Amino acid sequence: MNKKGQIILVLILVMTIALAIGLSVIQKSLVDVSTSTKVEQSSRAFSAAEAGIERVLQQAGITDIAFPENDSAAQIADTGLIPCIPGSIGCAQGVGTQQAVLEYPPLSKEEIAHIWLADYRSTTGSLPPNCGPNIKCHYIQNSLDVFWGNNSTDDKAALELTLVYFDGSKYTSKKWYLDHQSANRNVPNNFETVPCNGTTLAGYQCTKRLNFSAQEANGLILLRARLLYNSFSQPFAVQAIGTCGVDCSLPPQARVLESVGTSGETQRKVRVFQLYKVVPHWFDYAIFSAGDISK
Amino acid sequence: MREKGVSLIESLLVVVIISVIVLLMANLPNAMGLIQKSKHLSLAREIAAKALEDKRSISYANLVDDTTPVSDPRINLLPQGTGLSIVEPCNLLICTNSENIKYVKVTITWKENNKPQTVTLSTFIGEGGLNQ
Numbered sequence: 421m422n423k424k425g426q427i428i429l430v431l432i433l434v435m436t437i438a439l440a441i442g443l444s445v446i447q448k449s450l451v452d453v454s455t456s457t458k459v460e461q462s463s464r465a466f467s468a469a470e471a472g473i474e475r476v477l478q479q480a481g482i483t484d485i486a487f488p489e490n491d492s493a494a495q496i497a498d499t500g501l502i503p504c505i506p507g508s509i510g511c512a513q514g515v516g517t518q519q520a521v522l523e524y525p526p527l528s529k530e531e532i533a534h535i536w537l538a539d540y541r542s543t544t545g546s547l548p549p550n551c552g553p554n555i556k557c558h559y560i561q562n563s564l565d566v567f568w569g570n571n572s573t574d575d576k577a578a579l580e581l582t583l584v585y586f587d588g589s590k591y592t593s594k595k596w597y598l599d600h601q602s603a604n605r606n607v608p609n610n611f612e613t614v615p616c617n618g619t620t621l622a623g624y625q626c627t628k629r630l631n632f633s634a635q636e637a638n639g640l641i642l643l644r645a646r647l648l649y650n651s652f653s654q655p656f657a658v659q660a661i662g663t664c665g666v667d668c669s670l671p672p673q674a675r676v677l678e679s680v681g682t683s684g685e686t687q688r689k690v691r692v693f694q695l696y697k698v699v700p701h702w703f704d705y706a707i708f709s710a711g712d713i714s715k
Numbered sequence: 716m717r718e719k720g721v722s723l724i725e726s727l728l729v730v731v732i733i734s735v736i737v738l739l740m741a742n743l744p745n746a747m748g749l750i751q752k753s754k755h756l757s758l759a760r761e762i763a764a765k766a767l768e769d770k771r772s773i774s775y776a777n778l779v780d781d782t783t784p785v786s787d788p789r790i791n792l793l794p795q796g797t798g799l800s801i802v803e804p805c806n807l808l809i810c811t812n813s814e815n816i817k818y819v820k821v822t823i824t825w826k827e828n829n830k831p832q833t834v835t836l837s838t839f840i841g842e843g844g845l846n847q
Contacts, residue, residue: 428728435732442739449746452753460760463836467767471839478814478841485809489820490835692845 461686468492469681469690476677477694492683501672502693507665519660519669521567521621526653530646533656534698537564537585537640539671559660560667562637567657568647569600569625571618576600577650578611581630582704586639593704594636598628603649621657629661644704672696752827755793759823759834762787766800766821767836775842778802778817785821793825805839815842 468487472494476482486493503522504511513520524533538558568579581596599611616626632640645656662668674695681688766785770778785798798821805816820837841847 428725431729431732435735438736438739442743445743445750446746449749449753453749453756456753456756456760460756460834463760463764467764467836467838470771470845471837474816474839474841474844475810475814477844478810478816479812485839487837490837492837 457684458686461684462688464490464492464683465681465686465688466690467681468494468683469679469688472496472679472681473677473690473692476679477692490683492681494679494681496677496679499676499678499691502674502676503670503672505666505669506663515665516663518663521657521659522670522673523655523657526570526655527645527647527650528653529650530648531653532701533645535643535645535658536671536673536696536698537642540673540696557666557671558640559670560637560640561661562632562634563661564630564632564643565627565659565661566630566645567619567621567624567627567659568645568654569616570652570654571623571625573652573654575650575652575654576603576616576625577654578603578609578648579626579628579656580646580648582644582646583630583632583636584641584643585632585636586641587635588639591641596628596630598626599649600626605649621659624655624657642699644699748828752832755825755827755832756834758789758792759796759825759832760836762789762798763821763823763834763836766798767819767838770800770802770819770821771838771840771846775815775817775840775844775847778840780804780817785823790823793823794827796823796825798823816840816844 464487468485471487472482472485473496475485476496476498480498482496484493484495500510503519504513506513506517506519507515522535527533566579566581569575569577576599578597578599581598583594583596585592585594597609597611598614599605599609600616601613602616603613614626614628618625619627621627643658645658647654647656658670660668660670674693677692677694679690679692681690762785765787780803782799782801785800787798790796790798801818801820801822803818804810805814805818807813810816817840818837819840820835823834825832
């Protein structure tokens with residue numbers, strides 16, 4: 421039997437297998453090293469981005485920081501206000517349009533949403549809030565739309581609204597109690613019933629246009645909303661009326677900060693919505709108690 | 716008449732095969748070392764990131780300036796692994812208005828074939844900032 425040449429075939433087979441194993445091990449080592457290096461850079465970039473946010477939260481206007489000890493840095497930007505004023509720089513809405521709806525995260529039962537009607541950033545201390553001589557910096561329209569309830573559920577929430585305004589000499593509050601038209605509560609609550617057959621805002625059950633008197637509209641400070649009777653968290657939203665720019669727009673409720681951390685070729689971005697300070701949830705009951713407060 | 720023996724081609728093939736195998740075998744320990752190194756690097760990064768998050772979970776008022784060893788038990792998996800967590804006031808050259816910000820640095824060191832390796836993560840933690 422002629423066996424010439426078989427040894428070559430066996431050697432080629434062995435070589436192929438050894439080559440495959442060797443190359444795969446080398447490739448794995450290179451990929452592992454590359455990946456772990458990238459992940460480490462990613463962590464450094466993320467820590468730098470977080471540091472950038474921390475820095476700008478403490479001092480507005482900071483645009484960059486650097487950590488030379490581990491070759492990372494961050495660029496920070498104040499990227500806008502929520503909601504933005506139509507026509508203002510950086511706002512997607514143009515001049516002459518109605519301000520977009522301001523939607524809040526779903527509220528659980530008796531949880532409170534706080535809406536600033538006066539600009540939180542006004543610093544003059546004047547009443548009603550002004551941002552300069554003869555420049556009002558609060559919402560000055562005589563109506564405001566509110567929306568609540570999830571249209572895709574049977575959970576029928578009622579809504580308690582508290583308006584705080586300055587009547588020219590003192591702070592005053594006004595309440596609305598609104599209920600779902602078909603709620604049929606076991607114990608009548610004497611709330612104002614509202615048709616809840618869907619709204620112009622997709623996904624919402626109920627809507628109501630709040631009307632303010634001239635006195636109220638001249639000193640609007642804040643509005644607080646609380647959902648009642650709901651078993652599940654339900655959405656809540658407000659929308660300013662009109663298309664006249666600042667006067668027809670709710671003032672900013674939050675600002676958006678963005679920090680981009682960089683290390684090597686890796687970038688990580690951290691975005692923070694900084695909600696302006698709100699009064700605590702017990703505000704209504706402590707300040708507007710019917711009788712004296714007993715300590 | 717054909718003569719029995721080994722041809723030149725066969726000899727060359729054997730030399731090439733042996734060379735390739737020797738080359739691969741010589742590189743395998745190096746490759747295995749790289750795999751081990753990357754494992755250690757990933758582990759060190761995990762430990763450093765967790766140490767940093769642990770600091771961030773402390774309220775600002777309780778965040779004292781000090782240098783403490785990282786107590787993560789996984790650090791024992793690193794050859795001669797040690798870690799230090801440093802909290803100090805923000806440098807006045809950076810925080811020019813003396814803002815309430817702490818500079819936090821976590822350094823994990825270990826040895827790879829007797830060569831020192833380091834992973835360092837740095838950040839700021841401010842009063843009323845992230846997670847505060």
